[in-house]
Amino acid sequence: MMKKSERVFNYFDKNKDGKLTPLELHRCIGSICGDLSLEAVQLVVAPLISSENGVLGMDELECLVESDNEEERMEDLKKTFRMYEMEGNECITPRSLKRMLSIMGESRSVDECVGMIDRFDLNGDGVLSFDEFKIMMLS
Incomplete structure (x- = not known):
């Protein structure tokens, strides 16, 4: 089966x-x-x-x-977030997003990354916190 x-x-x-x-x-x-x-x-x-x-x-x-385990899903989400949060400030910045996309082989400008983040930036601070990232991924 x-x-x-x-x-x-x-x-x-x-x-x-x-x-x-x-x-x-x-x-x-x-x-x-x-x-x-x-x-x-x-x-x-x-x-x-x-x-x-x-x-x-x-x-x-x-x-x-x-993955049916909620704890496992949350851990995977945290791992994903940490990959993008490269600057050690516990958020995804346009520069860290650009760098990660570049590693994945996709070329984006910082301005394009700003636009991508803006779509999910709930508090308008220009970066994605883990909570914003989690809402984006789980909605």
Whole structure:
């Protein structure tokens, strides 16, 4: 019997190459988490992607789909946040977001990163706190 994560993976792997591309991931995560922007999807999956080419394999998808443990999900969210929060000030800044996106192979200007953060910056301070990040990811 096929596991839930395998069924999900096979459904979204449109070209059946055994990998989920950024566009396939966007469809996949959007179906699981609701209507998220491509940027938000990239924030979710970045720490799970182990390959250099920015695609998600079956093992990585299992981390997203099979986790029924709320504590485990929260720990994964904290790990994801820490990857983007590179400046040690416990928030995601436009510069730290730009740096992480660059590591993932996506070139964005600081101004573009400001715009991405503004969409989810609830208190208007220009950065994402963990609580804002969590609301963004869990809504």
